[in-house]
Amino acid sequence: MDETTHTAPAPTAPDASGTLDEALERIHSFGPERHGWLTNHAPMAVEALVRRGQAPTVHRWLDHYRAKLEDMPDRVAEVTPANWREALGDPGRIADWTVYFERETAERPWREVLAEWWPRLLPGIAAGATHPVIRVGHSIRTLLDGERNAPRTTELAHGLGYWAARHRLGRLTGFPQWPGQPVTGPDDARDRLAELVRAATHRYAAYGHGEPIMLVHAATAPNAVLRALPALPRELWAASLEAAWAASAAVTAAYTPAEPAAVRAEAGGLSAEEVFARAAAHGDDHTIKFSDTALDVADAPALTAALRAVELNPPVF
Template identity: 70%
Template structure:
């Protein structure tokens, strides 16, 4: 996608005046949502959508202490350093090719993919998709810096996890993920209860292409699962699909030796969200009975940022169950417009 309207760059410049969070920890979803809107032909709606969303935005926090090549380890995972990390990656991406910065930092950040309920990783995935498919304009490169900075500041490794029995498929693995014992409280409380995940894939992937194929399978399975299980927590469970899809979108920009570790990180993120919010049982769903284009128009009119992003992921899959899952997100999540 290359936005010939200029809307995406305008929106990003507008958004870069704001921080990545509000109310202390809730994520700013606007950069991700506007990228999806523009990609799917909804550029004329973007500024109106932003006018509505703008009430949720907060200024970038004050700087604390500059992040450097010497002190970055002590700053990793320190949310007080959001502005410092954003400035650091702004300098890095201004001085070096963005792919080089991403390749250096991806393995450092990947173990903390649960950061910010996976939103920083998802923001990076939207940014990388834009850079790969269009011109690397200054606002788009800055958007990558904002995403990486947010991820570094909120970096949050999962607790040490044991392996359960191997699962033969991504769908079976998600089905076998044990729910956390206490299904209440915020995501940090829930993630702190994780103890074990099924082993998936059953065997390590035989090379980068096999890792990519397995990641595609995971995105498909987690998207399909939302159709039957999204009612467990309609907003949070979209991340079980959008987080691994963000990793999948990033793979082409990464060295191939990072593809297998990326699969492992994506599986950990999807399984963690599934464990934290899985319902007691599945529900029936209705086929979408519409085209992909019409479905995204409905999501855009609905206006909910999570619905827009999940529908964007569902359209990447594009099959009947994925479209039904997107329709389910429109039905379950509260409209924002």
Template identity: 60%
Template sequence: MTDTTGMLDEALQRLHGSGPERLGRLTNHAPMAVEALAAHGRAGSVHRWLDLYAPRLEEFPPEVETVTAANWRCALGDPRRAADWIDHFGREIADRPWREVLAVWRPRLLPGLYGGSTHPVIRVGHAVRGLLAGEAGGVTGPRLAELAHGLGYWAARFHPVDGLAPLPGADSAAAALDAVAPIAARDGGFPARLGRVTGLPVWAAATTDPDEAHRRLTELVRAATHRYATHGHGEATMLVHAATAPNAVLRTLPALPRVLWVPSLRAAWTASAAVTAMYAPDTPAAYSPPGTCTPEEVFERAVAHGDEHVIKLTDTALDVGDTQALAAALRSVELSEPLVA
């Protein structure tokens, strides 16, 4: 759904004076949440939601040194350089079409989508959806700036995962996720846990056709979303990313050259499986939603709850669109702390 109210652009302008993180490690989720609200016809709730979230925002970080064509590799993965990277992508997008910038930088950034707890790639996914929705009525400056912020955050938090051992997998995404073994020590934050992931089941590794990659990625998003209903109690917030990260990758495919679809699938699988290994509980818990709700009613519950991860998982659940996905969204409402003033 295209936002014709201008509320999304107003919100993005309001947010671009804030940094991509707070407290040096926690992600600013507001740009992603407001895009989800606007995408589902709730633009009128955007500023109200932002008023509640505003205490979590921090000022935009200072610049260190200009990122250039000569030095960008040295700046990759340096979180102190977030402002430098955002400025760099702002200049890149001002000089050439945004799709061209995305196509050039996607293969450079894709190996490092695990940094920032996968939030940078999720922010880019929301930014791209906003731009694609805006193409019918003209791409706006705030939406282009949001893509620059998302790509800049991704470059600053670039963190690759190398040397994973291929373990026995399965044919379906759901069975492959079931085959993921939890890491032994499940304490510490995302970077510490990620360092303990040494191997993941093989899934879709033989895929070479772009259309098959699209189909497989859609299957992965569906499976990870469904799985949250029965496994979300392992860690209500972090397990959201097992579904929202691959969905963010899926959302960018229409804006990318087809040659990038297969590597996008492989990176998305590794991210979803790694999050599952890091946070999934040892055993599932049966879950039946309280009654039958329409997609619109489920999204209304997510908006009323207000938590940014609930909104984003519900947004992904509505993309999947089936009963089990909606049940996962309702489960996230039950498991998560609401956003309050």
């Protein structure tokens, strides 16, 4: 297959339909987890669906997903600038953390809040199987591309609150730094991060069968970090690359099978829009998010990997 670059479908920014904001408002009465630790993927999936031109499918998808949602847990005690360290990494404080970040993003510019908390949370990038950073990445993309309003800043607050509650320091210490030459600066970090996302996305086509759900995170987690870079101070970009590399390497090492599989699903003449439409019709949340990342990469091997995810993961509809 050739390496032809495909153009991803243009987003409907700034979501003239209002579908995304409506969906986020529906979602925000629920917690970020279910059954004690499984992640609520709804905010990430609906953001991807709207961005990729599938807004008419969002409420039907969310109606179906509703059975998996659980109410936000009860609050325990207020998180404050004075006591946040003792609450960091306590999953029983998810509601407390969410309220804290709702207040912070209401009172301060969201970029200022993000710049303060990103270096605090980044060492815990593996928290919640990388889902919190992925949720934050989706919310940042929305805020960068559209207007700042209550549903979108609240979504960032929910993502940051989830990350803080699930945060664990020092978990990814056994992985080498990015191979090759040292990172020379912020632009080099960004380029290497894009390279990492591309490689992990391409790799899924041959190795995704080892663990079709978990291996999508080898691509979607670093892509969440890549999406966040434009909103972050440039001095944080190199550390962001290092954390993303560690997370992707951990997922890859844990779930990659010994042998690659023959790849049957090829993009062929399908457009990026047609490939994502298949993911949307399939309905699986991980497949939707992985296909969204594949469209960011936007080349033929990435689209083939997206079709492979459609093939490997069980359909919802």
